[in-house]
Amino acid sequence: QKEVEQDPGPLSVPEGAIVSLNCTYSNSAFQYFMWYRQYSRKGPELLMYTYSSGNKEDGRFTAQVDKSSKYISLFIRDSQPSDSATYLCAMSAVDSNYQLIWGAGTKLIIKP
Amino acid sequence: DAGVIQSPRHEVTEMGQEVTLRCKPISGHNSLFWYRQTMMRGLELLIYFNNNVPIDDSGMPEDRFSAKMPNASFSTLKIQPSEPRDSAVYFCASSPSILNNEQFFGPGTRLTVL
Numbered sequence: 001q002k003e004v005e006q007d008p009g010p011l012s013v014p015e016g017a018i019v020s021l022n023c024t025y026s027n028s029a030f031q032y033f034m035w036y037r038q039y040s041r042k043g044p045e046l047l048m049y050t051y052s053s054g055n056k057e058d059g060r061f062t063a064q065v066d067k068s069s070k071y072i073s074l075f076i077r078d079s080q081p082s083d084s085a086t087y088l089c090a091m092s093a094v095d096s097n098y099q100l101i102w103g104a105g106t107k108l109i110i111k112p
Numbered sequence: 113d114a115g116v117i118q119s120p121r122h123e124v125t126e127m128g129q130e131v132t133l134r135c136k137p138i139s140g141h142n143s144l145f146w147y148r149q150t151m152m153r154g155l156e157l158l159i160y161f162n163n164n165v166p167i168d169d170s171g172m173p174e175d176r177f178s179a180k181m182p183n184a185s186f187s188t189l190k191i192q193p194s195e196p197r198d199s200a201v202y203f204c205a206s207s208p209s210i211l212n213n214e215q216f217f218g219p220g221t222r223l224t225v226l
């Protein structure tokens with residue numbers, strides 16, 4: 001079993017829909033949770049960063065962490081075609097020298 | 113700021129040849145990471161440096177792979193000899209410090225080994 005599980009998709013939704021992307025993990029020591037966005041033929045870029053449990057909102061994006069369930073989510077409201085990309089979750093813990101452990105990435109397609 | 117710079121952007125080579133990938137991190141960043149990305153295995157950490165010193169190379173797949181960071185502004189990843197299964201996109205990323213979870217990625221080098 002991988003430390004971080006993420007459905008690779010693709011996930012296809014119509015423009016304007018609410019998108020929910022998820023990752024599960026097995027290491028309870030993870031404290032830092034990130035979502036990176038990767039456009040085709042580009043490197044990943046940090047989208048959202050959360051420490052420990054709770055929610056964080058930034059514009060149309062909301063990141064949620066549920067440490068009791070070992071489950072994190074990224075919600076995208078009013079999705080746009082420009083949101084079409086691969087979304088990778090990443091996590092780290094102090095006892096792993098803060099190395100990022102990556103999910104496989106979910107390919108998201110927003111249809112106009 | 114120019115961001116992380118990688119060269120070449122594309123490399124096509126024949127099996128058995130030596131391949132050298134280059135990276136210039138963001139100025140002032142103390143940590144540098146080399147990743148490999150494939151459809152099958154996703155994003156894999158190969159090696160990372162802190163203050164030019166290799167910290168963890170456990171992700172380097174074989175002795176055919178080596179990486180160096182002779183100074184704070186340059187790093188290389190070398191594959192010798194290359195094999196078709198090395199075909200992938202290789203990313204270099206840098207971070208202000210090892211404690212900072214935000215990594216800034218370069219555009220990647222797309223390597224094809226025939």
